[in-house]
Amino acid sequence: MEPALNIPVNLAAVEASAWEGSQEDSSRWIAQSVAPVKPISTVIVNLPEKVTAHGARTLIRDLRAQLNVDQPYVLLDLSDVKELDSTGLDLLLECLHETVTRDGTIQLRGLSPEAATVLELTGMDEVLGLIPGNHIVDSISEPSPDYVAEALVNASQSLAA
Amino acid sequence: MHVGAIVTVPGRVQLHHGAAQASFNVVDNGALYISPISQWDVLGRTTLDRTIERLHAFGVGEIAVIREQPTNPVSQAPNAFWTSWEAAVANCLKFDLETLLLIRVGPYLELDVPDFLRFHRETSSAMTQVYDQSGALDLVAIDARRLAKGAGSFRGRLRDLIPGHQRFQFTGYSNRLSSASDFRRLARDGLIGIAHVRPIGTEISANVWAGKDAHIEKSARILAPAYIGKNCRISQGCVISGASAIEQQSRIDCGTTVDDSCILARTYIGAGLKLCGTIVYQDTLFHLGRNLELRFKDHKLFGRTFDGKALLPRIRSRAATPYTQSIMQ
Numbered sequence: 001m002e003p004a005l006n007i008p009v010n011l012a013a014v015e016a017s018a019w020e021g022s023q024e025d026s027s028r029w030i031a032q033s034v035a036p037v038k039p040i041s042t043v044i045v046n047l048p049e050k051v052t053a054h055g056a057r058t059l060i061r062d063l064r065a066q067l068n069v070d071q072p073y074v075l076l077d078l079s080d081v082k083e084l085d086s087t088g089l090d091l092l093l094e095c096l097h098e099t100v101t102r103d104g105t106i107q108l109r110g111l112s113p114e115a116a117t118v119l120e121l122t123g124m125d126e127v128l129g130l131i132p133g134n135h136i137v138d139s140i141s142e143p144s145p146d147y148v149a150e151a152l153v154n155a156s157q158s159l160a161a
Numbered sequence: 162m163h164v165g166a167i168v169t170v171p172g173r174v175q176l177h178h179g180a181a182q183a184s185f186n187v188v189d190n191g192a193l194y195i196s197p198i199s200q201w202d203v204l205g206r207t208t209l210d211r212t213i214e215r216l217h218a219f220g221v222g223e224i225a226v227i228r229e230q231p232t233n234p235v236s237q238a239p240n241a242f243w244t245s246w247e248a249a250v251a252n253c254l255k256f257d258l259e260t261l262l263l264i265r266v267g268p269y270l271e272l273d274v275p276d277f278l279r280f281h282r283e284t285s286s287a288m289t290q291v292y293d294q295s296g297a298l299d300l301v302a303i304d305a306r307r308l309a310k311g312a313g314s315f316r317g318r319l320r321d322l323i324p325g326h327q328r329f330q331f332t333g334y335s336n337r338l339s340s341a342s343d344f345r346r347l348a349r350d351g352l353i354g355i356a357h358v359r360p361i362g363t364e365i366s367a368n369v370w371a372g373k374d375a376h377i378e379k380s381a382r383i384l385a386p387a388y389i390g391k392n393c394r395i396s397q398g399c400v401i402s403g404a405s406a407i408e409q410q411s412r413i414d415c416g417t418t419v420d421d422s423c424i425l426a427r428t429y430i431g432a433g434l435k436l437c438g439t440i441v442y443q444d445t446l447f448h449l450g451r452n453l454e455l456r457f458k459d460h461k462l463f464g465r466t467f468d469g470k471a472l473l474p475r476i477r478s479r480a481a482t483p484y485t486q487s488i489m490q
Binding site for chain 1: 433434435436437446448451453455457458459461462
């Protein structure tokens with residue numbers, strides 16, 4: 001479903017407009033009655049094992065390039081992250097800033113215990129609004145394989161509404 | 162009654178909690194040093210020092226301390242510990258002791274030593290070992306005269322005494338200190354008064370203890386019970402709660418919350434952090450809930466503080482050098 005584009009910093013961007021085609025018939029009436037809806041660009045940000053000062057500049061540059069779309073739907077994947085420092089936290093804030101500036105949405109896809117601990121220690125869990133209050137352990141567990149599909153369906157439903 | 166003691170300090174620390182294991186390793190000058198739990202400050206003093214203090218208080222005269230593993234394991238021969246142990250036993254027996262206590266300071270226990278020695282004497286046993294609800298503890302009393310009379314190595318003679326040993330059932334406070342959680346529990350129990358681990362310092366308000374020269378900013382909130390060690394600095398807007406202990410020479414930077422945690426000696430905690438259920442030793446953090454050890458190379462978050470008093474002589478000597486040179490010129 002998602003043709004992942006592997007780029008050197010392990011960020012994968014996906015242009016997801018297939019949902020529109022699949023829902024063409026059901027949404028024809030809506031499409032006629034309201035203004036045409038822009039396609040959603042889903043960007044999967046899969047961060048590497050070390051998100052530290054070393055190599056952060058390259059990560060930020062590539063992240064900006066990938067988020068350079070309108071209304072991006074960003075799926076942040078921290079499941080591989082073992083080391084995260086203040087520069088890495090800056091990177092996450094940059095990611096949030098770029099997404100919000102483009103009127104996009106950001107959601108957490110996966111979270112390692114190490115990353116969860118650092119986010120909690122620094123209060124970034126609340127800043128990013130990524131981790132639902134008391135369900136941090138749930139979010140650490142393996143993401144559902146259908147997560148992206150569900151996210152796309154939910155996004156399409158909210159747009160259609 | 163003349164009583165001596167040989168106190169053994171365990172080597173490598175294994176903070177096992179469930180299946181996973183972790184250890185606090187300290188790298189200094191390129192060599193690997195491992196700090197045993199018995200040498201971590203708990204409310205201002207190590208459990209090793211507390212054990213020795215307790216033995217002295219109960220009239221134990223000769224006390225020898227031996228490390229099972231040196232700070233730098235590479236530099237020691239494989240049987241070095243047993244050589245030291247044999248030498249320490251031989252040395253203690255020179256004093257014509259009646260009883261020799263062998264203690265390994267892994268677990269912390271509040272033993273009534275005279276009561277234990279009375280039991281040992283009354284049973285006329287060559288060896289008496291202390292047991293608690295969980296089983297045997299590393300504390301035995303030996304009839305020193307019988308140990309001195311035997312043949313062969315002291316280790317062999319001790320082994321021969323094991324089959325006929327008596328059990329002393331201990332019902333007081335004990336903590337095996339076999340994991341980071343155990344260590345945290347000891348600090349908490351000391352602060353709430355379950356364990357008689359007396360905080361070193363003065364009680365500045367009800368159940369809040371502060372060591373000498375501890376500096377707490379006015380805007381910082383210390384919620385009882387809590388311990389702030391000597392030369393600690395608690396900056397503006399900090400909140401210390403949940404029976405937390407900040408050990409000596411540590412610094413908590415502005416706006417940080419420390420809840421249900423132990424901050425070990427000479428640790429810097431960065432600004433605006435939220436610590437809950439953790440033990441932090443300089444750049445290493447142990448998260449008790451997740452049984453996870455994290456090491457930070459980013460000193461904005463966690464790091465080491467330096468003792469200003471220790472640096473002072475160096476600064477003085479450096480400051481004095483150019484002056485001396487100018488006089489000579």
